[in-house]
Amino acid sequence: MDGNGRWATAKGLSRSAGHAAGAESVRACMKAAVKRDVKYLSLYTFSQENWNRPEKEVAAIMDLMSYNIRKELPEFHENEVGFKVIGDMDRLTPRLRNEIEAAEAETAQYKDHTLILMFSYSGKWDIEQAAQRYARDFAAAGGAGQRPLESYLATAGIPDPDLLIRTGGEQRISNYMLWQCAYTEFYFTDKLWPDFREDDFNAALDSFAARDRRYGKVN
Numbered sequence: 487m488d489g490n491g492r493w494a495t496a497k498g499l500s501r502s503a504g505h506a507a508g509a510e511s512v513r514a515c516m517k518a519a520v521k522r523d524v525k526y527l528s529l530y531t532f533s534q535e536n537w538n539r540p541e542k543e544v545a546a547i548m549d550l551m552s553y554n555i556r557k558e559l560p561e562f563h564e565n566e567v568g569f570k571v572i573g574d575m576d577r578l579t580p581r582l583r584n585e586i587e588a589a590e591a592e593t594a595q596y597k598d599h600t601l602i603l604m605f606s607y608s609g610k611w612d613i614e615q616a617a618q619r620y621a622r623d624f625a626a627a628g629g630a631g632q633r634p635l636e637s638y639l640a641t642a643g644i645p646d647p648d649l650l651i652r653t654g655g656e657q658r659i660s661n662y663m664l665w666q667c668a669y670t671e672f673y674f675t676d677k678l679w680p681d682f683r684e685d686d687f688n689a690a691l692d693s694f695a696a697r698d699r700r701y702g703k704v705n
């Protein structure tokens with residue numbers, strides 16, 4: 487979800503106002519995803535690198551996270567969407583962690599559609615934490631019954647993304663799901679995230695539907 491800051495600056499607003507506006511696009515895309523029966527919609531909300539932004543902007547994003555979880559809970563129920571957050575929760579305040587866990591628990595019964603916020607997440611962090619836990623289990627059991635590395639990723643149990651959409655004009659992966667994107671299709675658009683709505687989401691899905699996925703094989 488890139489382009490919140492530029493969207494706000496162009497309108498003479500603070501970057502934080504851009505993040506607030508971006509929340510509207512989250513709701514629009516969540517609803518569009520349910521309509522199109524997309525089972526998992528994961529959104530790169532805040533990266534490990536984003537912790538290095540100015541303190542004021544980080545604080546605003548944390549507040550928005552709190553505020554929007556509370557505000558969107560009725561929407562999750564109405565749309566029967568399960569809510570989930572994936573990332574390094576150790577870096578969050580206990581209060582925000584509690585709010586996240588409560589919202590996850592409250593929507594856990596909705597299995598058909600899941601909205602995942604990738605928060606305090608990065609692909610390298612994920613692989614590293616998986617490798618550490620893998621090594622610990624390996625050392626404890628001498629490799630007996632060792633589960634694959636993949637099952638230690640923070641996204642374990644969730645299918646790899648079929649499609650990755652990046653808004654805001656940049657064409658890079660920015661430390662997103664590095665392992666999980668091995669065969670993901672990419673879609674780039676110049677639209678800034680706060681301007682990205684249902685029609686744009688559908689256009690990305692339509693582009694995806696026309697792709698020829700071969701997974702390294704010959705058809």
Ligand code: IPE
Pocket residue numbers: 487488489490491492493531532533536547654679
């Ligand atoms: C995306 O918008 C939101 C976050 C990364 C938190 P940006 O804040 O990156 O917006 P630009 O790229 O500066 O316009």
Ligand code: MG
Pocket residue numbers: 488489654
């Ligand atoms: Mg950006």
